[in-house]
Amino acid sequence: MVVTFAHIFANWRHFAMILGIGQILSLCITGTSVISNKLALHQKETVPNFQSFLVYALLLVVYMPLTLARLGPRMVWENIKRRFYWYVLLAAVDVEGNYFVIKAYSYTSLLSCMLLDTWTLPCVMVLTYFLMKVRYRWAQILGVLMCLGGMGLLIKGDMDAGKNYKATDAVKGDMFMLIGATCYALSNTIEEFIVRHRPQYETVAWLGFFGTIINGVQMGIIEHETLRQMEWTKEVVGYTIGFGLVMFVLYSLAPFLFRMSSATFYNLSILTSDFYGLIFAKYMFHDRITAIYAGSFVMIVSGLLVYYVFPYKTPEHMARIPGFRTQIPGDFELNPGTGRMVAQNNSSDDEFSANSASLPVSKRSSVDYGSTKNQQNQTITTTIDDTSTRAPV
Numbered sequence: 001m002v003v004t005f006a007h008i009f010a011n012w013r014h015f016a017m018i019l020g021i022g023q024i025l026s027l028c029i030t031g032t033s034v035i036s037n038k039l040a041l042h043q044k045e046t047v048p049n050f051q052s053f054l055v056y057a058l059l060l061v062v063y064m065p066l067t068l069a070r071l072g073p074r075m076v077w078e079n080i081k082r083r084f085y086w087y088v089l090l091a092a093v094d095v096e097g098n099y100f101v102i103k104a105y106s107y108t109s110l111l112s113c114m115l116l117d118t119w120t121l122p123c124v125m126v127l128t129y130f131l132m133k134v135r136y137r138w139a140q141i142l143g144v145l146m147c148l149g150g151m152g153l154l155i156k157g158d159m160d161a162g163k164n165y166k167a168t169d170a171v172k173g174d175m176f177m178l179i180g181a182t183c184y185a186l187s188n189t190i191e192e193f194i195v196r197h198r199p200q201y202e203t204v205a206w207l208g209f210f211g212t213i214i215n216g217v218q219m220g221i222i223e224h225e226t227l228r229q230m231e232w233t234k235e236v237v238g239y240t241i242g243f244g245l246v247m248f249v250l251y252s253l254a255p256f257l258f259r260m261s262s263a264t265f266y267n268l269s270i271l272t273s274d275f276y277g278l279i280f281a282k283y284m285f286h287d288r289i290t291a292i293y294a295g296s297f298v299m300i301v302s303g304l305l306v307y308y309v310f311p312y313k314t315p316e317h318m319a320r321i322p323g324f325r326t327q328i329p330g331d332f333e334l335n336p337g338t339g340r341m342v343a344q345n346n347s348s349d350d351e352f353s354a355n356s357a358s359l360p361v362s363k364r365s366s367v368d369y370g371s372t373k374n375q376q377n378q379t380i381t382t383t384i385d386d387t388s389t390r391a392p393v
Contacts, residue, residue, distance in 0.1 A: 015308050018261045021253055022304070024270025027087045028250040036102070047226055049219035052095065054244040056215055059208025059251055067205040075330045079198065080206065083323040086343040087203075090190045091210035095218065097183030100176045108173025113154050114274070118148060121267045123185030128263060131193055131321070143307030147268045150299030154274045157292040180366040191255060195326055197331050200255035205253070231274045250327040259379035268307060271300050 040046060067076055080087065105113055128134045161190065194203045218225075232298070257266050275297045 002227070014260075015305070017306075018257060018265065019269070019301070021257045021260070022266065023272065024259065025250055025253055025266065026270045026273040027276055028090060028246050028253075029270055029273040029281060031246040032243055032250070033273070033277060034280050035239050039236065039239045040231060042239070043230065046102065046106070047219075047223050047230070048099055049215055049223050050227060051240060051243050052098050052247075053212065053215045053219050054240065055247040055251065056095075056208045056211035057089075058244055059204055061208075062248075063201050063205035065200045067199070069106060071199070073200060073329055075328075076202065078328050079202070079330060082150060086190065086194065086224075086323055087206040088210050088214075090194065091186060091207050091214055093183040093190070094187040094207065095215045097180045097187055097210055100180030100183065104177035104180060107169040108177060109170065112170065112174050113177055114151075116174060117181055117356045118271075119178055119181040120185045120188070121148070121264070123182055124188055124263045124267055127185060128192070131189055132196075132262075134262070134264075140307050141307075143305075144264075144268065145304045145391050146303030146306060147271055147300045148303075150296040151271045151274075152273075152297035152304060153292050155190040157290060157296065184312060188258070192258040193261040193324075195255045195259050195323060199330070200259065202330075203255055207325070228287065246390065251302055259265070265304070265307065268300070268304055272297055275300075324332050 036046075036051075039051075051124055102116070105115075125134075125136065125144070129136075166367070191203060191207070254266065275293060
């Protein structure tokens, strides 16, 4: 298979866009960690369910009215009537992932948390193999290994700097982290699958709706006494609001990256969050950033580039799971000829974003790296013809 530099860098703008979104999300994760640490200084006990409840409620308040306005009540009802259990599952695993990961830091060591947190990545790759029919190339496996190698350098730098702390209950904490990482993998994969069929804002709206209910019930059971005894200082209120806003940005942008790239690329991108955490620590706690940290960041970004330039083959269809076996108004359909998702109904206002930010390989998937020039021209012609037959926005 011959690959030219023209093929590799033909879509550098797309790579720059998804790389930028991925790093914004990574910064969001860093921001939530910093704010959580600040909250811990002003609180006797952590209240992860309460913090998450505000996020889900904000998603519900912002995106549900937008969904009803753009799609209409009938189209929204038809979707949720057939597929409500997938949105419930998405919200449940997301809520529990947040809860178990935060709790794990209270029991096990920092080294175990950092190592076990990477369990999300192989889980996502396995799940997308079956659910999205993804077939990874050897070069993409190499890119993943490079990113994990960069993460390994970050962990080594932390251990050399003496940042590890002893575990109070290592077995319990490790189990919590594995459960949380697995829940995150399920959440990322399910959300990617849904946003390949439905508009992003609708997916986030139902995540907020069911997340508010599930998280609210869990908060009432577990944290009601803690919340009653908590001292609500201006610092606690300010950091809590800040946490909610940062998480709102994270949940709003993530579906776009899932559609433009993949859940795997998302999890590779956020590996740099620990590096950004070091930058915060340098200015807040005067920590020293050594060369090993800079090397880890370069290695992770290089791994993302290797993962991107050799895209996996665009699947002709995704798994036909219950609820998604038949098309309903507002759905997108994967066009195997172009690798794009096409809106099936004029009422969907998300068609433009579906055509411009479709599958992970997007425009790259229309070029077979081993094909001849004539075959490439034929693919481009097919793309233009197909675009002309689509319903106007």
